[in-house]
Amino acid sequence: MNDNVLHRIRNGMDGFSKGQKRIANYILTDCDKASNMTACRLGQITQVSESTVVRFASQLGYDGYPAMQKALQELVRGKLTSLQRIEASGDQINSGDIAGSVMQQDMDTLRSTIDGIDRTEFDRVVGKLVRAKRIYILGVRSSSFLAGYLNFYFHLIFENVTLVQSAAGEIFDQMLRIGPGDVLLAIGFPRYSKLTMSAVHFARDRGAEVIAITDSKMSPLYTLSVASLLVHCEMISFVDSMAAPVSLLNALIVAVGKQKSAETAETFAEMERVWSRYEIFGYEDDE
Structure with a gap:
């Protein structure tokens, strides 16, 4: 795909701010993990604010961070091994309420599908x-x-x-x-x-x-x-x-x-x- 999210990031690198470049470099280096991070978590990892992450997604042409995250997930999902899945999805599951976390994700998925x-x-x-x-x-x-x-x-x-x-x-x-x-x-x-x-x-x-x-x-x-x-x-x-x-x-x-x-x-x-x-x-x- 010539217009996937990684291609957009590479093409836009020259126009990014210092903070945005940190986000870009992290995604290009470890897109598997980044694809399952919230905007807040990605900001913490790259030492920028959550709003900077959201603006980064918009600058790439996405309608907000969730749209960019979905593009990342679609890109990497087909090649993750089972061990990589376990590691990448760590932020998605509340270990204190696994049943609730998993069922909530199922409900969210059903809503998105509808x-x-x-x-x-x-x-x-x-x-x-x-x-x-x-x-x-x-x-x-x-x-x-x-x-x-x-x-x-x-x-x-x-x-x-x-x-x-x-x-x-x-x-x-x-x-x-x-x-x-x-x-x-x-x-x-x-x-x-x-x-x-x-x-x-x-x-x-x-x-x-x-x-x-x-x-x-x-x-x-x-x-x-x-x-x-x-x-x-x-x-x-x-x-x-x-x-x-x-x-x-x-x-x-x-x-x-x-x-x-x-x-x-x-x-x-x-x-x-x-x-x-x-x-x-x-x-x-x-x-």
Whole structure:
């Protein structure tokens, strides 16, 4: 990216004040840590005031410090190791109230996602899924349970769904017949998996369309997809916060279900008959 935050800092170095140069040099030297610091903390580390940090962000062209911090986080998130995540996120978590800190971050992420989700793009994705000849769902590592969750419900709505298992040798076997008219729904968040990217390239080479569920326009999945749903997946220490992605999947399932309301109602009516006949839910009272 020619206009990322580090590029802006390097280009603007000659015009910075002494204090701003200290901020700039710290970010260029250790952007991993800087990306998770508050404006106050970054000011303390570089021995400038919080207001100087805020003005620095504005001088770079960002609408305040949070926007610059987000740009930094998107830049570095994809390459941090688990140990670097633990170190970089130290300022985010209140060790005296870990439960509250983590849940509050999840709530903040959900709010940001609600505000940022592109409703038009969401409707495009729903339309492409409903019209697809066959739907392939892929997510590896921490995204694999998201893929499995989506597959569970899509199997009750569609007859044409394949959950692509993430074992390296099996992915291409399972996608061997993918082609024009099919959709690969690829789920991927930092650190982006090369296995996911290989599957995406394979699907595109075969003429299928790729829909991405990922975190930002800097994601490698974004540039390779015909439609993308961007959702915040914040890092909390070594953990990927999946609160917002799960909520987005719930919205997607409900939206697709409404588009195929008759089929969905018929499927669940049949399932209720099966569940009732074979006593799937509940238990017998032996007393």
